[in-house]
Amino acid sequence: MLSSAVPVRADEPPAASAPASASVSTSTAVHADADADADPLADQWTTLKAMKWTQGKDLTAFVQDLALRSGKRALVATSGGSYKKFVCSSEAPCPWLLNAVCSRPRKRPASAATSAARFWYVTSGLLTHSVNCDSVARPTARQLKASSVLRAAVHADARVSSASLVAQLQTAEALHCSKSMVYKAKSDLLDALEAARVAGRASPAVRTALQQLPAYLTQLQALNPHVAAVYETETEGAEMNYPRPEPPSAASPTDGTSCLLRTLLALDPTTVWNDQSVFGLDAMEMQHVGYNGTLLALVGRDGALQPRLHAAALVPEASAAHCTWFLTKLLAHGFPLRRFPLVSSGRGALLAACTALQVPNVSLCTRYVLEAMRETATLALQPTDEALVWQAQRAEAESEHLSVLAQLARQNPAATEYLRALDPSLWCLYPVLARRKMYGWQTTRFEELDLGETSLGLAPLASQLPYEAVKQLSLLAMHAAFQRHERASQWESERRVVTPAAEQLMQQQLALVPLYSVCMSSTHLAFVWNAHKPQIRQRRVDLQQRTCTCACRLQYGIPCRHILAALQKLDALGRAVDFFDECYLVRNYVASFKNRALDLPVEESLARDLTLRPPRLVTKQQRATEGHAKKTKKRKARNRPSNERKRGLYKCHKCQRAEGHNKGTCPYQQE
Template sequence: MHLVGRDGNLENVTIAFALVESEDIACYTWFVQKVTDAGINLSGLPMFCDRDQALYSVANDLQLNLKFCTQHILRNVNSKFSEFKLATHGSLIWKLQAVYTKAEYDSTLGIIEINAGRNVRDYLAAIDPERWCVHKHVGVQRLYGWRTSNFVESVFGTQLVLGLRALPPLAFFKAMCTRIMQRAYQRHCNAIQWQNEQRQITKGAMKLYEKERRQAGFYRVIKSSDDITHVCRTDTTVEVSRRCTESEKHCTCGFIDQYGIPCRHAVATLIHRGRMHDVNNLFDPCYHVDTYANAFKNAQIVVPLEDELVPDHETIPAPKGNKKGRPPTKRIRSNGEERISSDYKCSKCNQRGHNKRTCRS
């Protein structure tokens, strides 16, 4: 099990990991309790995962703010409905998740019904939008663009590349802890370097901001008051206006509300007012270098050597049940995940596509 978050530089941070016998209610409960016992407050934080019933049950019991991974929903739809074509209809599900208003949500559901069928539409509509759709969080809670459990998948991918997942349990734990130690030191170095450079915003946040800033020149700004402006794009035939309220750090496009990073409309407004020097005030404090430094500067992780390890009688191992039959050895795929298999290779003729028993040579 992995619990992965992100820092103000938009990089993954492994918060906790554990080896457990199975993904069931007992093990999920044990994992969450150990995380909270370590002093990590999960209250209110959005936690993205697949729609695992055991985890969903634990989240309800422990009042976790569980969100569903859009990628897993997409895989589930693709596996359940033959009329759904991933290449053709997949983008509609991503759009359904990302829209900022209830009207856009209902409209997108209608488009899905027309293109993919009533069954697909009803399946998606039955999923509580508060568990996965942005429009339910606008003005309520920032999701920072998160909509999948790809943080964890990214960590899994790194483990595969580095060969960590092929290691025995103790060696795996040592390798993971060593990597966490290295990453903690790198964040410490980042904090010192950026403070020496007198940066105010982290590099990761600035990279995302630059994408918005480069679009600001395509917009026309109309003042409504000293505080409110209407902003519309100049190079399109259909004019769509957005309203920016500077005092509230708000734009109706939803980007600044959800990411905490100035959107193109807010930037266009500041350019129009000749006040680009105030742009850093529109960033969420989590992206400030001082916030980053408070979290990671001089924060040190020291992995104990083998001869320094002592028994821990306080941390109780994950629950283990005695199940009948031979224990499984193959990885269990997520619901909807495509099966990856290799062709048979005949040991008699060395040709692929059959085995020795069915060989005709």
């Protein structure tokens, strides 16, 4: 144990005028030199005695860090103009102690050049803790913000909870801290990162990685001619009058650089003709602390009933200008947006962009309708209410739709009024039942996509920076292309006619055939009805035209139960494969996906574009002006009885009335 033999009481400061070398006795110095090899704290004490600090706060920070490295916490017991005393935070007696003083300059310096500046230095102390010391590593807010564990967790997910951060700090660094302190440190980190990103500053690693994006997209398009890879900077997108989050002087650098504005990755559009002829259009906000833009996605579905990501774009927000730019690029690349039905989520200005580009056959996603209903202050949806909303959407007739709404009105009148205010042709099936083949689409199917978290073990796409997000999307497209090639080769070798998923749908319909009766009108015309229901509802089946009046045949393009019953009546179930839509046929699946691969660039060969700067953050005010409604939380009126209040009502000390005034503004005259 190394201690100081300075004859100074713990409750009074030492003489500040004594030099540092004189504050330690000769016997202590000899003792320290003799035990330097035996005591591991000797070198630490020697280094500590030789250090100087120009400001008291720097000394305090150093001592706090010194204690934290030992798994303890140091407290400032005494703080004066020229003396500081640091002790251990242990509740049990602990001898750990540091005394520090501030030097005083000479009263009459010979000259300004020879006058010494004031500095803090340690005079005495003890660096060992007692056996019963119960102090723990409880960091300050400054130390907490410097924690690598906290920074890594916040950078990876800006929405990580304070409770999760407390658990991570306790496990990784054995730090004990409250949720309120962690929340404050997290908020300070996010504010600092936002200020840096708004000003166009970024860490060297982030900027270096982003500067490889232009070369990556260029090589990706060169390796895959059917892929469209586009990026634009603020200089190139200046014609859209994009609002800047900072003054023009900061937004327009004079060094020739420009911030990334938006980027797009679109795959081969020729394969969509052998898929289900429906598109889904959705938007997702990115959650990285250094990038809070929006991902726009175009989704499809192949004949194996697997969702496909056709295209994706990273834009600052889902405004009308950016959504229109995204759809314009897709139309120019060859996606038949004006021919296929399109299910849009309605987030941002997606619907407005479809209207501006004259994209017909647009439907509203049912999941988005439910989200909008939940965000309405006057609505409180229950699971049974949501089930009725889904049922009302897929109703095949107006009478069935109204019947479901009437049932919903009995248990939730506010939800019914909300749905009746919507145009049925915008979100319901029955108005377009005979005009659009939706293949059972009720949502954009964006939620069904595997964005790499399950199949490849990748980080969530929403928590990535633009360059990493583009690489992850490219990797997912390559993985999906190889999987479809493998399935196409296997089904071709097995001599399948339709995909297994389509065959499973037919088997579900075939299991219901025994419930139906068939009456033939001619060799190719039949009328089919359910014999187990009291009322006969006939379906007309034309085997020559391959039609049936039921919604299953009209919407899904598979042999329905009525067609299968008629074929069974004629002992011709082998002809059932002729009633599948083209998207379900294996030969079309093979033509679209066999030997179709996606090649990716090698990152080591990518050149950096030094003129490219990271994208700017979108401020909250800017999002509110671009179609994101600002949510205001209504404050409940305080109408609790006086006996249940935590605090009593304030009364005027002059008139003793609780009418919201004080004695200085009392309107009553003193009696």
